[in-house]
Amino acid sequence: MRTTPHTFLLVLAALFITSFNVSASECAPEVKTLLTTNATYEKLDSILKSDKTNIKDLLQAVKDQTTYTDLYDYAMKVATSIKSGRLVITLPDGTVVVDTGKPLDADNLKPLIQANSYQHFMDKMVNENHNSRIAILDSQLHVCGVGVETKVSTTDNTKEVYVARRLGAYLNNLGTARLSVKQ
Numbered sequence: 654m655r656t657t658p659h660t661f662l663l664v665l666a667a668l669f670i671t672s673f674n675v676s677a678s679e680c681a682p683e684v685k686t687l688l689t690t691n692a693t694y695e696k697l698d699s700i701l702k703s704d705k706t707n708i709k710d711l712l713q714a715v716k717d718q719t720t721y722t723d724l725y726d727y728a729m730k731v732a733t734s735i736k737s738g739r740l741v742i743t744l745p746d747g748t749v750v751v752d753t754g755k756p757l758d759a760d761n762l763k764p765l766i767q768a769n770s771y772q773h774f775m776d777k778m779v780n781e782n783h784n785s786r787i788a789i790l791d792s793q794l795h796v797c798g799v800g801v802e803t804k805v806s807t808t809d810n811t812k813e814v815y816v817a818r819r820l821g822a823y824l825n826n827l828g829t830a831r832l833s834v835k836q
Contacts, residue, residue, distance in 0.1 A: 681797075697815075704727075709821065709827055715771070721774060729753055732832070740830065742820075749780040749782070755779060786831070788816060792818055796823045798818060798826075799816070813836070816833075
């Protein structure tokens with residue numbers, strides 16, 4: 654049987670796509686190691702994994718203050734499930750939807766401060782854009798959908814550990830949920 658250049662290219666393309674899909678489905682070895690050997694990363698990831706579907710569904714439903722409050726209340730439940738926990742939920746572009754570290758302003762009485770409300774979210778005033786936060790960025794860019802980070806907080810100079818999980822498929826998702834804890 655004689656192969657044509659077109660057949661050869663098709664086989665080569667199929668092999669490339671198959672090998673890319675196999676390798677891209679995994680997280681970086683360093684991330685996998687941290688998620689399985691570091692107790693704090695492991696705990697944060699476990700919480701996010703179990704709550705990811707609910708967060709995603711509530712985020713997708715946000716269309717007014719009532720549905721926003723449902724998401725905020727659930728975010729608070731997740732954040733307070735761990736001592737000094739904080740949950741930030743963003744859109745894929747880094748726009749912050751909910752930040753449990755900011756106060757609730759459901760009646761939008763303080764429009765010029767960073768706070769949680771549907772109107773604050775629409776005005777991009779819950780918190781500054783988080784598209785450059787390492788854990789959030791990694792969860793969006795890496796095919797496995799997970800990002801981790803440990804850093805000293807610029808707000809209060811304490812060490813903080815972060816795990817972020819993408820809310821949906823690679824390149825087609827609702828955003829990111831990032832859970833953190835101070836140490």
